[in-house]
Amino acid sequence: MRKAQKFLCRADKRAFPPAALHRAPCTADMFVDSHCHLDFPEFADRIDEILAAMAANHVSHALCVAVNLENWPGVISLAETHDNLFASVGIHPDHDATAPLTEDDLLQRAQHPKVVAIGETGLDYFRVAGDTEWQRERFRTHIRTARAVCKPLIIHTRAAAADTLRVMREEGADRAGGVMHCFTETLEVARAALDLSFYISFSGIVTFKNAHDLKYVAREVPLERMLIETDSPYLAPVPHRGKTNQPAYVAHVAAEIARLKDVPVQQVAQITTRNFFELFRAAGG
Numbered sequence: 001m002r003k004a005q006k007f008l009c010r011a012d013k014r015a016f017p018p019a020a021l022h023r024a025p026c027t028a029d030m031f032v033d034s035h036c037h038l039d040f041p042e043f044a045d046r047i048d049e050i051l052a053a054m055a056a057n058h059v060s061h062a063l064c065v066a067v068n069l070e071n072w073p074g075v076i077s078l079a080e081t082h083d084n085l086f087a088s089v090g091i092h093p094d095h096d097a098t099a100p101l102t103e104d105d106l107l108q109r110a111q112h113p114k115v116v117a118i119g120e121t122g123l124d125y126f127r128v129a130g131d132t133e134w135q136r137e138r139f140r141t142h143i144r145t146a147r148a149v150c151k152p153l154i155i156h157t158r159a160a161a162a163d164t165l166r167v168m169r170e171e172g173a174d175r176a177g178g179v180m181h182c183f184t185e186t187l188e189v190a191r192a193a194l195d196l197s198f199y200i201s202f203s204g205i206v207t208f209k210n211a212h213d214l215k216y217v218a219r220e221v222p223l224e225r226m227l228i229e230t231d232s233p234y235l236a237p238v239p240h241r242g243k244t245n246q247p248a249y250v251a252h253v254a255a256e257i258a259r260l261k262d263v264p265v266q267q268v269a270q271i272t273t274r275n276f277f278e279l280f281r282a283a284g285g
């Protein structure tokens with residue numbers, strides 16, 4: 001039953017790829033930033049400059065990830081205005097415990113042709129103290145919506161890996177698929193996520209000199225299941241560490257992955273870009 005449902009979901013996706021992704025280029029050595037926040041105030045009035053820097057650094061596309069519903073109009077408007085920007089819809093686990101959320105709130109917005117994912121969602125026990133049941137409930141709502149609309153999940157997890165995996169399993173997150181974004185967990189957690197058909201996305205953290213454990217994880221995760229991201233404006237990679245991050249800098253993440261795996265950076269570009277379009281094209285329309 002479980003497998004049959006998954007297959008049906010995938011078959012539907014193949015039959016109706018989202019219009020937004022039809023124009024995906026076959027360019028071999030382009031990078032894609034799978035996770036950024038271009039609607040944040042750091043980028044106000046700078047979008048043209050940000051897009052020009054992307055082009056100059058061979059970054060063809062970026063996915064603008066929503067963190068709450070209040071600011072979602074700004075996220076979707078970026079995706080509507082620029083062919084090479086996509087959007088997601090969701091509420092970040094750090095955002096307001098009292099923010100109401102129903103599956104319908106997400107479903108309606110998820111129908112938009114440029115919405116290619118549900119999130120970011122997940123669990124973050126690092127920043128939120130006390131009772132975290134509301135986080136788990138909201139996470140479940142996101143997973144149910146992702147399954148209902150056949151779009152992949154963007155999952156954020158911090159100091160909550162065991163519960164994140166437990167909720168993913170309980171809610172059948174593997175039927176929607178998705179990505180563990182800005183991954184900083186152990187190889188064991190990465191393997192558990194890979195077993196649930198998820199991709200693992202590395203950010204600028206992997207370029208930090210003291211990130212020994214994460215470099216080890218990046219060596220072990222197969223390139224075929226890997227995405228790269230900036231999470232800009234945060235976490236600028238070396239050599240821009242400490243500055244405002246931007247999608248153009250995702251090339252530095254790719255360069256570090258290439259170094260760790262001892263492969264040409266072009267190979268990292270090709271495979272992670274192909275992964276991006278496979279995962280999010282598979283989102284269905």
Ligand SMILES: [Zn+2]
Pocket residue numbers: 120156181182
């Ligand atoms: Zn996040």
Ligand SMILES: [Zn+2]
Pocket residue numbers: 035036037065120231
């Ligand atoms: Zn983020």
